[in-house]
Amino acid sequence: MNSDCEETVSGQLNTMDRFSDLPDFLVHHIISFLDTKEAYRTCILSERWAHISATNPIIEFHYYCKAEYSPARHWPSQEDSGRLLGYIDTRMQRYATDNLRIKTLKLRFPASNKVFGCDVEDIELLELSRKLEELSCKVDEWIRIAVRNQVARLDLDGPINYQLPAILLSAKSLREVYCINVKIPYYNGAINLASLQTLELLNVGVEERMLNHIISSCLLLKCLSVKNCPGFKTIVIPWCSQVRELTLREALQENGTIILETSCLIYIKLSDMYDDRWPVISKPGLLRNLRTLDIVFMGITDEDLNKLLPELASLENLRLTDCDKLTMIRISSIQLKKIYLNECFGLLEVTIDAPSMTKFEYKGEFYPHRAITISSQASCDLSLSITPDCLDNEGFFKLKKLMTGLRSCNALEIWLENYTNEAVCDNIEFNEEELGDVNLGLPHDITELMLTLYYMKLSRSSVSAFLNGLFWTCHPDIISLRFHLKDPDLMIQLFMNELEDMVNCWEHPLKRIEFPDANCSNILESEKVDAQLRLHW
Template sequence: MSNSAATEKVKVKVSDNEHKDMLSDLPDCIILHILSFLITKHAVRTCILSSRWKNLWKRLPALIFHISDFRGFRNKIFTEFVSKVLSLRDSSISLQTLDFENTSSLLEPHVLIWIVDYAISHDVQRLRLSGTTAIAQIPVALFSSQTLTHLTLSITICYGCENLFPESLNLPALSTLELENFTFSVGDNGCAEPFSTFSRLKRLLISHCTVKGWGALCISSATLVNFTMYNDSDDYYKIDLCTPSLCTFAFRGVPYHDISWSNISSLKHVDIDAEVFPYSCYGPPLFLFNWLSEFANIKSLTVTAATLQVLSLIPGLLTFKIHSLGKLKSLRVKIDEIQYGLCVALCNDKLQNVKSKKEAAMIQRAFDLGLEPSPLVPDGVVDFLLQNSPSVEVELVDCRKITS
C-alpha cells in the first residue's frame, strides 16, 4: 500500500471516530428523540454499539411495531420481540407514540391486546393501528383513554363484513382523528353522529368510510379546523357539516356526497382532486358543482386537471352563473396524468354528442392511443371558476415533471 493510500485510510478512520464521538456526546434526550423515528426493531439493535447504548433504547418515547419488518416465521418472531420489548422497556417512562401495523391475518389477537393495554397504561398520546386487525379485537380501554390526542385507525375490510365504528367514546383530549374503512351506525334520528363527544377535535380525516343504511353523517364540532375526506366508491350518503371554525377542506376521490355546508364562513382553503366512475348511475357530478357554489369566503382553491375535467362533464356548465368564489386570492391547478376511469367517462361523453360515425371513430381512436383528453385542462372551465374574481392569478403546477 502506498503512503498516500495509507494516509487516506487513516483519515477515514479518524473521521469515522469523530462522527461517533460527536454522536456519543449528544445528550440522552436528543439521541432518544432520534431513535424514536426508527422502527423499534432497528432502535433496539443500537444496544450493541457500546455500553452507553446498551440500555438506552429502553427509554424510547415511541414504539413502532410493523410485522412486515420480520421474515421467516414472522408471526412467532414478531410476538416474541413485542413481548420482550414491552417487558424490558423502562415502565417509569410515559409513551408518547405507538404505531402498530399488522399485515398478517394469522397473528394472535392477544398481541394487539398486549400492545394497546401497554400503551394506555403508559399514558400514550399518539396511537396508530393499521392492517388486518378487526375492530372487535381492539380493547375497549382504548376508547376511554384520558391522554390520547392523536388516533389513527386503518382497518382492512374482510369480504362480506363491515367495521362498525364504536358508538360510545370518551376521549376528552383527542384533537386529531384519522379513520379508514369504517361504517358509521345511524341513530333513531336517522343520523350518524360519531364525533359529537370530541370537544377538542381539530383535525378529522375519514377515508373510504360509509354510513349504514341511507342515513346521514353529521359532523358537528365547534373546534374542527381541518376536514379531509377520501372516497373511492359510489356509495351515496348525505353529510351535514356544522363546523363554525372549519378553515381547510380537502377531498380526494369520487364526489358522490350531498354536503350541507351550514355555518362555514370561516372556510378559507379548499383542495379538491376529483374522479368519476365511467358508468356511474349518478350521472354528471352535480354534487361537485354544488360544493363549489357554497364556497363564498374561501381565499385559496387548489384543484387538479382531473377535477376540471370532471366539471366539464356537466352539460351547459359554462353558461351557469355562480355566486361564490368572489373572495378568491389564489387558484392552483395541479396537472397530472388523467386516470383511466375518467378517460373512459370523458370519451363516452364525447361519443354521446357526435354527429357522424367518422367523428365517433376518430374520438375512439384518440382514446385508444392515449391522446384523450386533450387538452388536459379543458377550455373555459378555469374562467368559469373565476367569473366572480377575474383578477386572480392562476398557477399551473405540472406534477408530471415533479415526479419524473
C-alpha cells in the same frame, strides 16, 4: 482549549463523552428522529445506549419485516413468527413493569394471508380461530399498556378481524389515531379522548352511530379522515366540533349526506361519490372559512357548483378531478389563488376571472370545441397536461390566447402523455403561415418553460413543430426537459439539435437548458450542440 478536551502530561488529548452524560429523556428525544431500525442499532455503542434503545418511547413493530430482528422485508417463517410475537410481548411488558413513557406505538400486521408464517388456507378453521384470538388478545394487551403509559400516537394496521378494545376510548393522552383494517365495535358509554386531534380511518368497520358518537365526543378533534369505509347515510359535524380538515372517500352510501353545523372547516376533500349532487348540507355562512376544496370522482353538476362557490368567501384552492357532469364552469373570485381542473371530460367551457390566481393546472383534452378563458392580475404559473393530437395550429392558438389573459407568467409546464406503451408520436403540427392574419401579439416572455414527455417519443417533424409552436407562443429564459423513457438519449439529442435551429430562427437569447433527470455530459461534448447553448447550460 475546548472544555471537552484536556491535554495530558504525555501531550495526548483526553476527550470527554459529554453526549453520554445527557439525561435519558433528552437522548430519547434525539433518537426519536431516527426510524426504528436505526434507533435500535445504537444499542451497540455501549451498555447505556442499549438501555436507551430498549426504552425508546417511539415503538414500531412491522410484522412483515421482522422488526429489529432483520432488515429483510419478507414474511417471517412460522418459527420466526412466534419468536417475533414473543419479542414484542417481552418488550412491551418491560414498558409496563418499568412504567416507561410511550409516545408512539406503531403496529403493522398483514391484512390477509401469511399471518402466522404460512398461508391462511393451510390452517384448519379451528386452529386459525384460536391463533387469531390469541393474537388479538396480545394486541389488546399491548394497547392497554400503551394507554396506561400515556401514549400520544397510535398507528395500527390490524390483523384479520381485529376489534379495537374499549380501553382505547378512554385514552386521555391520545392525540393522533391512525387505523387500518380493524373494526370499531359500538360502545354506548362515555368516550374520553380529551386530547384527540387527528383521527384517520382506512378500511375500518364502524357503524354510523359509533362514528358520529366519536366525532361529537372529541371536542379537540381537528383532522378527520374516513376512507374506504362505505355505508354511512349521515355523517354529522356538530356545532361544538373544531374539525378543520375533513377527508371522505368511499364513505357515503347513495344519497348519503354530511350535515355540517360548524364553521371551523378550512379544508374539505370528497372523493368517489357518484351522486349527481353536492352532499354537504349546511346553513348559509358555515363554509365561509373554507380555504381548500378538493372534489374527486363526483357527479357534482354545474348548478351545484354555481350555488356553492358564492358561499366560499375565503376559498383559495379549488381542485376538480374526474367530475364528468360538469360542462360549464364560470368562476369569479378575488380570493382564489390555485385552480386545478383534471380530466373533467364533460367540460365544454371554462371561464375564470381570478385577479389573485397564481397557479392554473389543466389536465385533459385541448380540442377546439373546448373554450378556456382565464384572467389574472398576479404572476400566474400554468400547467397543462395534454395529448399530442391536441397540438396543431388551433391548439397553439388556444395556448397563446390562454396566456393573453395573464398579466405575467413565470412558468409554463406542458406534459405530453401517452396512456399506452411507449411509442413514437407524429401527430404534432404547426404552420404559422396558415394562421393568416391572426394577431395575438408578440410571444410572451416567461422565466421557465418545463416540458415533460411521459412514455412518448416524438418524431423529428413533431419535435420541430412542437418547439416552433411553443416559441411562437412564448419566449422562455430557461427550458427544462424531462423524459420518462427507457432510453432518453436519442430524444435529448433530437431536442438539442432542434433547439439550436429554433433559437437562431426566432432570434431568442435563451439563457439555459436543463435536463433535471438525465446525465447529458456526453451530449454537451458533441460538436453538433451550439456553443451558445453549451455555455449557458
